[in-house]
Amino acid sequence: MADVHPLQVKRLSKRFPRKRGLGSVQAVSDLSFAVRQGEIVGFIGHNGAGKTTTIKCLLGLLKPSEGSISLWGYTPASRKVRARIGYIPENPDYDDSFSPMEYLSMFASMRGLSGDDKSWLKLLKRVGLSSWETTGIRQFSKGMRQRMSLAIALQSNPDLLVLDEPTGGLDPMARKEFREIIIEENKRGASVFLSSHILSDVETICHRAVILSRGKLVTEGSMKELLGGENLYRIVVISRKTGEEIEEIIPEADLQSRIDSLRRDNLPIVKVEMALKSLEDVFLSAAGGESK
Template sequence: MSETVILTRGLRKEFSGRRGTHVAVDDLDLAVPAGGVHGFLGPNGSGKTTTIRMLLGLAAPTSGSMALFGEPVPQRLPEVMDRVGAVVESPKFAPNFTGRQNLRLLAASVGRSTSDVDEALEKVGLGQRSDDRYRAYSLGMKQRLAIAATLLKKPRLLILDEPTNGLDPAGIREIRDLVKDLGASGVTVLLSSHILAEVQQVCDSVTIIGHGRLLASGRVQELVAATGAYRIVVERPEDATRALEEAGLTAAADGDALVVQTDRPGSEISRVLGEAGVWLDELTPLRADLESVFLDLTEGDRMGAMPSGEDYR
């Protein structure tokens, strides 16, 4: 049985403000298996950062339990922290030092060598730019340096809280490739995001939350199951409908197209139509993509999750 790297049971966080109690994380059961990239997906304000902060001992739960590598936390954080790397808040680097100098300072403080620094810089693709000053780095490079800093301790679990926030498309792609590589190299990555496309492209499994509550969890493939339907475009829809119905398939008009319900492969539709002398212009499998799964699940939560304007801090 594979190890569960992150486990929470009934995890809850309430914040009290002038307008009463606000539940940021609502009895959340989270289970992240070892290996690969796990998406932690939810709209803004749904409780991702609060959950991550509790896992790292940066915030105290109101109730519930948590474990990292099977060790109860926060009690045993000192024992597990050297296996955990995290980028939650923007880390502080010295602006006038180069990326390499910044990492060497850090490495010295955690007992790592300069070759560990070079390796980490190489891994995040900063090799070429590591002797430029930090203040000249783009946001994407700063984010990659932050990840390099966590790699110094060669973590088994890497927690990245919305690492692509504010990045341009090229920066997003770089982080995405890096996260994929890290997942493939055997590190378990928890990647939080409010952007579907990001998670869908990178993650093996995903947990979706809304309003601090668990909405769905599982392998991306399973959440994005094919629906057993095809959209086809043909020149003679009436002839096509008749031919399909004679073959035991149902076809319904959808604008200029037809939607065919079947559990059989698309080639079957093409064969039936071909035998009836009707030729296909288009045949597209209809899938419920993660976007629609996500939108369905979080409907109603997104509005409620808008910032209240009240500052509790």
């Protein structure tokens, strides 16, 4: 089954019931995408867009309301395929009473991995926790817990890395180290599914991106397609209420109609310029359009 992707999501929907039976909240709706072998795919969306819900569905933590998820052709319930995944949760936490070495040894034993203390020390050194191996996790900062998560995720040399906001609590140096490790893992042969708010990270390391807004797929494509497609324009107008400058990113096709509508509303246009296209512009344009 050579054409089976590491991850394939088809028409995924997830609804959460409201309290007291008052209907339900649609967290993800009719979402389809795939992560192909050897790809790094960015998963982008605003807060509450449904990114973490999707990730939890594909790890079997949440049961999809509709649609299907396939990991190398199996459902997420299969332990055989989950053994091939490395996962970093958003805001990871671990039992405070253990040290990183104890945690790694126990996780290795639970996963049936053959490794000794030397290899775990090497791993801790790789993620930047080399002098903290016997310190209780109780004393760890958020960034150190992220590093601890990365060590656990990398422990089994996974074929698919699922990373949910992995660089959220990290300083710029640590973020750079994280990016380098992700690229190294990708070169080793691992596919990566990276959910992040930090669009510059996604733009730097991802081959493709999937953009989500309000639980729906807005657009997806390779970085080349997303950044090299239609030109974007930046319009700066002055708000009549506050008197402040407001900036809008508009696709070229919508530019004229937007200028006409601003003129009709007698809003003073300060400037119209071609935007130097970044993933952030693409995201704001796509997600902004969706939310209007």
